[in-house]
Amino acid sequence: QLQLQESGPGLVKPSETLSLTCTVSGGSINSGIYYWGWIRQPPGKGLEWIGNIYYSGSTYYNPSLKSRVTISIDTSKNRFSLRLNSVTAADTAVYYCADRPATSGAFDVWGQGTMVTVSS
């Protein structure tokens, strides 16, 4: 059973870089079966897709965030990471990682989410 777990700082200062990691267990991140994604949800608001990465390293980002986002993958540690630079209060959100099987295209296993607050 695939499980995903987000980790990283819960507080980031404005203009700095938000960095989160998603550790995958119960399956191999380089199986080629899945894409791996990040989604966020500001408090009281809806879901926003951030981007995806494939085991090969190919990425696909939300155009609205593309200039500030980098998603990378570490197959040796079975994890993938998110970096979002130049953060503002608008980036305060619960950040989720999830897998996206290449067959269905939908995010079917999610991490529990981690709250990140941008504040000085």
Next chain:
Amino acid sequence: DMQLTQSPSFLSASVGDRVTFTCRASQGISSSLAWYQQKPGKAPKLLISAASTLQSGVPSRFSGSGSGTEFTLTISSLQPEDFATYYCQQLNTYLPLTFGGGTKVEIK
């Protein structure tokens, strides 16, 4: 820009009611749509992919339909555990994987 518009944004209903809500896409996406259920403080749960394919373990009272630009999620008989917020998401990989704004279902 790809946009998904969900309606209504809020729905008040009773246990046993049949409820239907809509997701409209600004561009045609064939059947590339998913529905998720989210309860407070929890991660979203995938209910339906490919517009109408029920995920394993999801009760049969949930059903999805539609293609192109208009999609619906129906709950045939609302149960207490169904009170939640429902989101649609477009799955066409040539477009951003946009989510709709959500429909919150509350107890009447």
